[in-house]
Amino acid sequence: MKFNPKKRTSNVILLISAFVIVSLILWNTNIFFEKFKQEERLKIENWAAAQAEIDNAPVDEELGNLPVQILQNNTSTPMILVTKDGSIKTHNLLVDADLDTIQIRKKIKKFKNENEPILMRYKGEELATLYYGNSEVLNKLKYYPVALLLIIFLFGTVIFFFFKTNKASEQNKLWAGMAKETAHQIGTPLTSLLGWNEILKSENINPDITKEIEKDIDRLQTITERFSKVGSVPELKPHDIVSETEKAYQYLKRRSSKLIHFSFSSDINELSVLLNLPLYNWSIENLVKNGIDAMKGKGNIAIQIEQSGNFVNVMISDTGHGILKSDYQTIFNPGVTSKKRGWGLGLSLVKRIIEEYHKGKVKVLSSSKEGTIMQISFKAVV
Structure with missing residues (x-):
């Protein structure tokens, strides 16, 4: 870090x-x-x-x-x-x-x-x-010293929360501005790619080529949609968390190295949760990629879903080098990263998406030299 x-x-x-x-x-x-x-x-x-x-x-x-x-x-x-x-x-x-x-x-x-x-x-x-x-x-x-210390403490608390709230507000504006600007910048060349792909189709190019281009275009559209939702209140709809998590898992599995062994399991067949799919998939993708980075591109990634009362837990585990217990909270702060070229925004985005937008909870469930387990928790739709 x-x-x-x-x-x-x-x-x-x-x-x-x-x-x-x-x-x-x-x-x-x-x-x-x-x-x-x-x-x-x-x-x-x-x-x-x-x-x-x-x-x-x-x-x-x-x-x-x-x-x-x-x-x-x-x-x-x-x-x-x-x-x-x-x-x-x-x-x-x-x-x-x-x-x-x-x-x-x-x-x-x-x-x-x-x-x-x-x-x-x-x-x-x-x-x-x-x-x-x-x-x-x-x-x-x-009792004057006690009263004086209490006043100093209350005054310090008010100042602390004022600056903390002010700083958080500035960070939120920065996040929203950067995200929307990124979505705007991607949108311009994306429109051109759609047009060029249609021209290629009309030129009788191998259909497999245009299909692969369409997949990449869809991917760029998904990324654009994700960034456009940061800074605004996303729309949440009931979705089956098991099937949606499995879709994200399959997508990542197909596009990851063969040196990564993926596994998926769930003790429930179906359970509805209020989700914004682009943002939820982004969170899963960030957690999986963090695990892959921790393993240096070789190891096991496991996604497990289990129900606990009215809540459902999604656990992403890896076999990486682990996280120090003292860093369990700080890793979610913007700018904190263990990678030399990392920006330290992935886990911060995950925390924002899960806790602020979805009113869920994300935390480090456990970590050791054998690996780390990250847990996302949501309240089920009754």
Whole structure:
């Protein structure tokens, strides 16, 4: 197979760049999260000190406004205060310690996992333990990297599919333009050949010669019809896939080297499938020719048809050098070929004809050093 090393290198660079960017985003977000968490702990420590001062100050002692302001300003951080005698007070929680002690215990366990508890002291004496959780802002910040990565992923997906669709549209236009132009170019000399053949008939030339010319003209007309249908929606009609496949098989067998041994078998006698015959025959021809090329003009070609439920499978096998498993999908891409002078369009055309036009499926069923089996699948007409 032929691959573009520059394209592969650029893809690797893009992948590494994306990984570095994402890593920097996560690293910076983590640093910001830790700093914010430290600042929040400092606020809670100040809150605990203010609460201890208010609770333990002598009745006749006048307190300043600062402790009160510290307590009033903290309205977002959930806290549970457990005193030395076991009494519980909650702050910024939608629960009541007296009514739901089980829930309080669960909250305490959760808060201990989120933040280290703070021991409340007043004049060196331990008074209580303060358990606190992350504030709403901190919780949102914790999930910010995930949301950011999701947005980046969705944005990248949209861009990828946009360019992929745009590229596919351009390729389709190119395919259609080349195909129709080819059909047009063949059509002009074909008309002349028809006229010259009629002149030869009138000159009493050996009939066998004119018959052979007619066969070649028919062949050129078939090729022209095939190319003219690429890029347009072909007409599909019910046909017996067994008999039509056998006709294509017989045609290829008569025109192939004697060094190629052909065989045909089917476990069904007749089964209707929606087909466009010129395009279907073209697909069979491309798969068989690929097999012959893989065998270097010498070996066995077998076509087998079998029914599987509502589907029918047409399998073309050869005794060539095989295909690497990693290349099972790429061989259907335009331009991918193992032949030095190949254009890499045969299997791409087959995939387009079978999957886009006939709504079927074509794939590499199996492959090894002993040969390859290609499979075409269609839904039977009920």
